[in-house]
Amino acid sequence: EDQVTQSPEALRLQEGESSSLNCSYTVSGLRGLFWYRQDPGKGPEFLFTLYSAGEEKEKERLKATLTKKESFLHITAPKPEDSATYLCAVRENYGGATNKLIFGTGTLLAVQP
């Protein structure tokens, strides 16, 4: 069964303290791994899509990397405005034409000034 597990559940950092969030997955044939940011009371906002092991993508202080079993979201010198829940999802091995995703439960990141 396809599954996505994120760790840690919650992470508290000081401003400027770099760290990484983990997303491990089990899926038969990865067809895409997605990272989202979600602010309280709002819908998830798309950050990155990764398709193959070794792929990396960056946006401001965030960098996402992918191996065959997991993805990391590295946060370099975070600021308080980076505080949010970060969600990871993989595209389900579904034979249809659409894009069903399986989501992890997220990592709640708090960055203190």
Next chain:
Amino acid sequence: DVKVTQSSRYLVKRTGEKVFLECVQDMDHENMFWYRQDPGLGLRLIYFSYDVKMKEKGDIPEGYSVSREKKERFSLILESASTNQTSMYLCASTPGKETQYFGPGTRLLVL
């Protein structure tokens, strides 16, 4: 920019009421999805649609139905609301096999 809108940000309903949640996207996307999000459980797929008048059950369809009469609009219907349907409801759309774009969410409270 992709825009997905949901009809209400907050709703309060009584047990047994019929509830309609509407979602509209302006990017001509074929695929639309309804999720609910609960603490500790993450996002769970209720229903999705890959074309007008087409729908498929997700992981937790019980107690819900959907309607897609026009490409841009996907409605979620709670036939008889119950307290265990209190949740955050999120709509998403995608043009095909790419990323899903989410609306702002509707927080529903059933009393």
